[in-house]
Amino acid sequence: MSAYDLFIAPFMDYGFMRRALVACLCLALGAAPIGTFLSMRRMSLMGDALSHAVLPGAAIGYLVAGSLSLTAMGIGGLVAGLSVALLAGVVSRMTVLQEDASFASFYLISLAVGVLIVSLRGSNIDLLHVLFGTILAIDNNALTLIGTITSLTLAALAVLYRPLVIDCFDPGFLRAVGGRGPLIHGLFMLMVVLNLVASFQALGTLMAVGLMMLPAAIAQLWARTLPAMLGISVATAFISGYAGLVASYHLELASGPTIIVSAAIIYVVSLLFAPSGLMSRYFRRPHLAN
Amino acid sequence: MSTPAIALDNLTVTYNRHPAVHHVSGALARGSLTAIAGPNGAGKSTLLRTIMGELKPAEGTIRRAVPSRNYGYLPQAADINRRFPVSVIDTVVTGAWKRAGAFGGIGLAEREKASEALVAVGLEGFETRPIGSLSSGQFQRTLFARLLLQNAAVIILDEPFTAIDSRTTQDLIDIVLRWHGEGRTVVAVLHDHEQVRSYFPQTLLIARELIGWGPTEEVMTTQNLKRARALAERWDENAPVCEVPA
Numbered sequence: 001m002s003a004y005d006l007f008i009a010p011f012m013d014y015g016f017m018r019r020a021l022v023a024c025l026c027l028a029l030g031a032a033p034i035g036t037f038l039s040m041r042r043m044s045l046m047g048d049a050l051s052h053a054v055l056p057g058a059a060i061g062y063l064v065a066g067s068l069s070l071t072a073m074g075i076g077g078l079v080a081g082l083s084v085a086l087l088a089g090v091v092s093r094m095t096v097l098q099e100d101a102s103f104a105s106f107y108l109i110s111l112a113v114g115v116l117i118v119s120l121r122g123s124n125i126d127l128l129h130v131l132f133g134t135i136l137a138i139d140n141n142a143l144t145l146i147g148t149i150t151s152l153t154l155a156a157l158a159v160l161y162r163p164l165v166i167d168c169f170d171p172g173f174l175r176a177v178g179g180r181g182p183l184i185h186g187l188f189m190l191m192v193v194l195n196l197v198a199s200f201q202a203l204g205t206l207m208a209v210g211l212m213m214l215p216a217a218i219a220q221l222w223a224r225t226l227p228a229m230l231g232i233s234v235a236t237a238f239i240s241g242y243a244g245l246v247a248s249y250h251l252e253l254a255s256g257p258t259i260i261v262s263a264a265i266i267y268v269v270s271l272l273f274a275p276s277g278l279m280s281r282y283f284r285r286p287h288l289a290n
Numbered sequence: 291m292s293t294p295a296i297a298l299d300n301l302t303v304t305y306n307r308h309p310a311v312h313h314v315s316g317a318l319a320r321g322s323l324t325a326i327a328g329p330n331g332a333g334k335s336t337l338l339r340t341i342m343g344e345l346k347p348a349e350g351t352i353r354r355a356v357p358s359r360n361y362g363y364l365p366q367a368a369d370i371n372r373r374f375p376v377s378v379i380d381t382v383v384t385g386a387w388k389r390a391g392a393f394g395g396i397g398l399a400e401r402e403k404a405s406e407a408l409v410a411v412g413l414e415g416f417e418t419r420p421i422g423s424l425s426s427g428q429f430q431r432t433l434f435a436r437l438l439l440q441n442a443a444v445i446i447l448d449e450p451f452t453a454i455d456s457r458t459t460q461d462l463i464d465i466v467l468r469w470h471g472e473g474r475t476v477v478a479v480l481h482d483h484e485q486v487r488s489y490f491p492q493t494l495l496i497a498r499e500l501i502g503w504g505p506t507e508e509v510m511t512t513q514n515l516k517r518a519r520a521l522a523e524r525w526d527e528n529a530p531v532c533e534v535p536a
Contacts, residue, residue: 169376176344176365223375
């Protein structure tokens with residue numbers, strides 16, 4: 001088997017592999033930077049909670065469309081995700097519950113309702129599709145949706161970059177100069193939900209955050225400046241997507257989990273060998289004179 | 291006399307209905323340099339946060355000559371995420387917010403001003419250092435450089451010299467005096483009575499209610515300080531409703 005057969009042929013021969021690869025590229029460009037900002041805001045697990053919250057909306061979309069229409073499920077997921085994000089925000093402002101506590105409550109409610117709706121009508125196969133994604137079944141409509149979300153995300157990040165960065169490290173300053181921190185936070189949460197919707201089409205609700213948070217964690221292990229982190233997160237997300245697709249094609253594995261496992265392998269290697277990783281603890285380099 | 295920079299009229303600020311600032315009236319003249327003194331729990335930070343618009347008065351009003359978003363504000367132990375990967379110069383440049391806003395470009399001129407501000411606070415050569423690698427004194431110098439860049443007419447400092455060594459404190463006090471010389475209105479919460487007496491012509495002594503507000507030597511008397519300590523410690527969970535007429 002030549003290198004061409006191994007690395008390029010799958011994408012030359014099959015349209016579904018090409019579409020899956022483009023979807024991975026889109027997710028890498030959009031979701032990975034969002035994940036980096038999420039973890040910079042110490043909200044890593046919030047993304048996870050939100051991804052579960054998307055489920056009932058996707059399930060209702062699935063019921064209304066009567067089939068696995070990724071567009072209908074995407075729109076449903078968007079509505080559900082935004083509702084949970086808004087409700088959690090409102091509850092944390094109006095009651096003693098912190099934002100993470102109200103998030104946890106709402107996503108559990110949402111997840112349970114979602115699984116109920118799917119099991120009411122669909123077969124277990126459908127439930128598996130919703131939970132674990134169908135990256136090889138992405139059609140042109142779904143790809144358009146994902147591409148649109150990625151374009152919106154990149155444009156929004158470019159426009160909001162400055163207030164978003166300041167809100168991450170010094171929210172008090174943004175408040176003092178009248179920088180509309182809550183508005184920035186709201187727009188950012190909107191981007192998180194949008195990218196989860198894009199991601200869940202490919203990876204399912206359970207692993208939608210995979211290409212968001214793992215590359216973000218990897219990037220933080222290697223880089224010390226924000227632009228470098230964002231670049232590394234995009235690169236590792238795309239490499240994971242590509243490697244996962246190739247491996248799943250040749251080894252006949254489920255593609256969604258293989259993509260996440262690829263990211264996980266990069267993560268573990270980074271944990272060991274990155275400048276601030278575990279190996280540096282055991283192989284100490286001599287300290288500097290000044 | 292010109293209109294004051296900030297005027298407080300019968301200001302009361304409460305937490306769970308208990309007053310933290312109680313019936314305080316007075317004015318900060320434009321260009322004045324005022325220390326706010328008082329024991330812990332006297333409502334000093336509460337007063338500043340109310341002036342900044344972060345807390346709403348339960349009673350009374352604040353009149354500001356310019357809106358508080360144009361003030362330079364250094365909160366107590368600023369809740370800044372020091373592990374965030376941002377450089378010293380980028381932190382200082384955020385002080386250009388009033389001119390550049392969220393979207394405006396930050397040109398070479400602002401960058402140069404930021405570099406000059408770093409020189410002024412004694413952090414020349416620290417431009418590209420991440421803020422996480424700074425000592426607390428160096429970080430406080432960075433925040434002062436940002437205040438320099440903000441070029442605000444009113445500057446509000448909440449315990450700016452806490453946990454800072456004496457040399458850094460002296461450098462930063464020199465900057466405060468420079469601001470005063472430039473005609474800016476400066477207010478600082480301070481715990482060191484020596485600093486207050488040496489550098490601040492005006493003092494506001496507070497122990498939830500106003501003890502004294504005026505020339506420092508008239509306010510910082512032994513008798514006033516004793517009274518402030520006694521008042522700040524008074525706390526009654528079941529206090530009756532305050533009947534002082536507005």
